[in-house]
Amino acid sequence: MRTFHAYQVVPTLPESLQYLRTLAYNVHWSWERETLELFRRLDRSLWENCSHNPVRMLGTIDQERLKDAASDDSYLAGLEAAYISLETYMKSRNTWFHRNYVHHHEKPTIAYFCMEFGLTECLPIYSGGLGVLAGDHLKSSSDLGVPLMGVGLLYQQGYFRQYLNQDGWQQERYPENDFYNMPIQQVLDNAGQPIRVQIDLPGRPLFVQVWKVQVGRVSLFLLDTNLTVNRPDDQNITDQLYGGNSEMRLLQEIVLGIGGQRALEAMSIRPTLCHMNEGHSAFQALERARVMMKETGCSFEVAREACASGSLFTTHTPVPAGFDLFSADLLRPYFSQYVSELTLSFDEFMELGRVNRTDRNEQFNMAVLALRTAHHVNGVSKLHGLVSRRMAQAGYRDLPIEEIPVSSVTNGIHARSFTSSQMAQLLDKYIGGRWSQDVSGAEVWDRVDSIPDEELWRVKQLRKERLVQFARNRLVAQYKNKNAPEADIRMVKEVLHPDALTIGFARRFATYKRATLLLSDQVRLLKLLNNEERPVQIIMAGKSHPHDDGGKELIRQIVQFAHTSGARSRIVFLEDYDLNVARYLVQGVDVWLNTPRRPMEASGTSGMKVLANGGLNLSILDGWWDEAYSPGVGWAIGHGEEYSNPDEQDAI
Numbered sequence: 001m002r003t004f005h006a007y008q009v010v011p012t013l014p015e016s017l018q019y020l021r022t023l024a025y026n027v028h029w030s031w032e033r034e035t036l037e038l039f040r041r042l043d044r045s046l047w048e049n050c051s052h053n054p055v056r057m058l059g060t061i062d063q064e065r066l067k068d069a070a071s072d073d074s075y076l077a078g079l080e081a082a083y084i085s086l087e088t089y090m091k092s093r094n095t096w097f098h099r100n101y102v103h104h105h106e107k108p109t110i111a112y113f114c115m116e117f118g119l120t121e122c123l124p125i126y127s128g129g130l131g132v133l134a135g136d137h138l139k140s141s142s143d144l145g146v147p148l149m150g151v152g153l154l155y156q157q158g159y160f161r162q163y164l165n166q167d168g169w170q171q172e173r174y175p176e177n178d179f180y181n182m183p184i185q186q187v188l189d190n191a192g193q194p195i196r197v198q199i200d201l202p203g204r205p206l207f208v209q210v211w212k213v214q215v216g217r218v219s220l221f222l223l224d225t226n227l228t229v230n231r232p233d234d235q236n237i238t239d240q241l242y243g244g245n246s247e248m249r250l251l252q253e254i255v256l257g258i259g260g261q262r263a264l265e266a267m268s269i270r271p272t273l274c275h276m277n278e279g280h281s282a283f284q285a286l287e288r289a290r291v292m293m294k295e296t297g298c299s300f301e302v303a304r305e306a307c308a309s310g311s312l313f314t315t316h317t318p319v320p321a322g323f324d325l326f327s328a329d330l331l332r333p334y335f336s337q338y339v340s341e342l343t344l345s346f347d348e349f350m351e352l353g354r355v356n357r358t359d360r361n362e363q364f365n366m367a368v369l370a371l372r373t374a375h376h377v378n379g380v381s382k383l384h385g386l387v388s389r390r391m392a393q394a395g396y397r398d399l400p401i402e403e404i405p406v407s408s409v410t411n412g413i414h415a416r417s418f419t420s421s422q423m424a425q426l427l428d429k430y431i432g433g434r435w436s437q438d439v440s441g442a443e444v445w446d447r448v449d450s451i452p453d454e455e456l457w458r459v460k461q462l463r464k465e466r467l468v469q470f471a472r473n474r475l476v477a478q479y480k481n482k483n484a485p486e487a488d489i490r491m492v493k494e495v496l497h498p499d500a501l502t503i504g505f506a507r508r509f510a511t512y513k514r515a516t517l518l519l520s521d522q523v524r525l526l527k528l529l530n531n532e533e534r535p536v537q538i539i540m541a542g543k544s545h546p547h548d549d550g551g552k553e554l555i556r557q558i559v560q561f562a563h564t565s566g567a568r569s570r571i572v573f574l575e576d577y578d579l580n581v582a583r584y585l586v587q588g589v590d591v592w593l594n595t596p597r598r599p600m601e602a603s604g605t606s607g608m609k610v611l612a613n614g615g616l617n618l619s620i621l622d623g624w625w626d627e628a629y630s631p632g633v634g635w636a637i638g639h640g641e642e643y644s645n646p647d648e649q650d651a652i
């Protein structure tokens, strides 16, 4: 797997275009449309072929194109404006955080730990909602001026790329990420040497290097074990997101938690608050306690308490089976030595991860460790907060459920990242730029009714046309990859209709999301799709985890249905769902359909993106929709009831 070392043959950037490099290395361009346009304008087809990666683009672009841009005054003016705008943004002290916390003496340093971050499609180190939320968290923190930094893993291959075989069965590809041609940079120490930290694994050291993505004002530090000094199998630890077996997951979580804290320490960063986004990073708490014990000589209990008061744990899982569990036998070789530094016996360590401390049959639960090392714990919607309190109840036997210290903060989105440029312009024009900085400020939206219906409709219609065109192009590419006959390729060039009511359904294909619920009455569905006066069309997308055959079966059923004669051209499946596909969909659909098995959808955020683009939600009352739904902004399926029999629930 250690196939390459990248050599960059970089075209020389003319002096007058040097700003492009600065702009490329701050992914602020991913939500600053005008900057992004500067890259796209250089060479539209190259921009597409480079997966919207400006660094790779600057590394491969034709010298002639650069010369053209360098002699184009309007281009240069735009470039300078974008550069100045980024400089101003980076230095501005007029931020929400500054206005509200300027009088506080100590500015906190917040470290936000997560296994995945979804920032842009050219950094494929995310799989779904958890990562996109984390990415949005960084972007919003940047806009608000919150002194936060991210800590994650830099995957050599990231999450898999999806394509389907002739039968509609999901296949996975794992292209290698070329870090030297991505908007990331290695973190160096004062002597100009790459920063490396060490973790002791059984019988050998593991070295970890550190990379940085600049996300506006926020830094995201990413850890990487792909170093030749490491044992070959250790080099692979940071290969794949959610790949490998339980031991691989454990190793990744050791790198994220313990390695993450050591990397911050090596960069002289001492977080005052550590945020564990999901329990994967909970080992960070042990490392933080260890350092405190060493420095102050305090006991583990004192250190744990002290760290917990500066720790926050966000749980995203609505079922106990969703938590990471590790057996004592798996943990022993990795932790017996380490926990002795915490003055704990191995059994005392195991107790930290068990709901019932004395039950030796219980495995080590990362969420339990996170609960015990963070004083602030939250679920990701009101309903999920309640579900999480119910799950945590076993650990708080004496407390009534409402007093269990698990609250909720409903997930959100970084609005600028998901709102189409046309819709953003419309909102800027009629309600002012505050809609994206202060999305939840009710008075910001007072003027939303002043947007003329015709203008709103025109934007909606334009984005739907773009979505139809995008879907056709993707389908043509998909068919070509499968060596489909010419006639079929001609056919898909004409699927869908820009005037039909367009329903979108795109998300991870986990079985609880019930993507095929829609197909339960196929005769009726076909009638709806083919209604002459009010035709309906459906665009679907989503990946299933490589080990989840149940999810893959759902994709196969949908694709096979889409190939039946009455459904052809009315229902399509787009391969390789990612942030790019997601943006086209949420900006273009009329209706966003969501049919999770309540209460399995902890929050969900894609429907929020649709709302921000003037689309309507049609969803089971679950996750965020359970609290956001009101008549007039969309439709609720059911009344929020739950069933013990899943077949009955599906039928109803």
Ligand SMILES: *Cc1c(COP(=O)(O)O)cnc(C)c1O
Residues within 6 Å of the ligand: 127, 128, 129, 130, 132, 506, 507, 508, 577, 578, 579, 582, 583, 603, 604, 605, 606, 607, 609
């Ligand atoms: C927003 C988003 C998600 C999360 O949406 P859900 O509603 O939780 O399914 C997942 N993947 C991508 C690419 C997204 O943009």
